[in-house]
Amino acid sequence: MKNNINLDIDHSNAKRMEYFLNNVEEHLIEIPFDWQSWHLSDRIEGGYKFRSASDIPVTITALLCDSYEDALAIAKANALPVLPTAKWSLNGDFLYVVESSDEEKVSEILSFFAGKE
Numbered sequence: 001m002k003n004n005i006n007l008d009i010d011h012s013n014a015k016r017m018e019y020f021l022n023n024v025e026e027h028l029i030e031i032p033f034d035w036q037s038w039h040l041s042d043r044i045e046g047g048y049k050f051r052s053a054s055d056i057p058v059t060i061t062a063l064l065c066d067s068y069e070d071a072l073a074i075a076k077a078n079a080l081p082v083l084p085t086a087k088w089s090l091n092g093d094f095l096y097v098v099e100s101s102d103e104e105k106v107s108e109i110l111s112f113f114a115g116k117e
Contacts, residue, residue, distance in 0.1 A: 002022065002023065002024060002025060002026065002027055002028075003021060003022045003023075003024065003027065003028050004022065005018055005021045005022050005028065005030070005050075006018065007046065007048065009045065009046040009064060011045050011046060011064045013064060013092060013093060013094055014046075014064060016091075016092075016094065017062055017064060017094055020091075020094075020096075020112070020113050021048075021050065021060070021062065023112070024052075024058075024060070024109055024112065025108075026052035026053075026054055026058050026105075026109075027052060027053050027054070028050035028051070028052055028060065029050060029051055029052070029053055030048060030049070030050050031049050031050065031051050031059075032049070033047055033048060033049035033061065035047025035048075035063060038063075038074065038077075038078050039074070039077035039078050040070070040073055040074045040077045040078075041074075043065055043066050043070035043073065043074060044063050044064070044065055044066075044070075044074065045064045045065065045066060046063070046064045047061070047062070047063045047064075048061070048062045048063075049061045049062070050062070056100060056101055056102045056105065057100065058098065058099070058100040058102070058105050058106070058109060059097075059098070059099045059100065060096060060097070060098055060099075060109065061096065061097040061099075062094065062095070062096045063094070063095040063096070064093065064094060065093045065094070065095055066093065067093050068090060068092055068093055070093070071090050071092075071093050071094070071095040072090060074095060075088055075090070075095055080097055081097075081099075084103040084106070085099060085100060085101055085102075085103055085106060086098070086099040086106070087106055087107075087110050089110055089113065089114055091113055091114060096113055098110050098113075
């Protein structure tokens with residue numbers, strides 16, 4: 001385990017999100033994040049943002065939503081990017097955005113979040 005992240009939230013998938021974040025190959029540091037300013041934020045139960053301390057940093061934005069449908073609506077309402085250096089996806093009611101100038105890191109983390117538990 002690369003990280004020791006504990007999320008202070010009562011959500012059915014908080015432990016699953018912690019698992020993903022704690023097993024990212026990058027050492028992550030939580031940074032301030034104002035998820036309440038997002039469109040449809042009333043459908044978000046909690047939001048977190050992390051940045052790696054590496055030479056080529058990775059930023060991960062993670063939102064726990066009320067449902068898969070809400071997470072998808074939030075992604076669309078906030079026009080989340082789909083670029084080689086910034087991609088988003090869903091894992092149930094867990095919405096995440098991965099950003100880095102290293103396209104390979106973005107793809108690796110996105111694949112890990114999407115397909116391993």
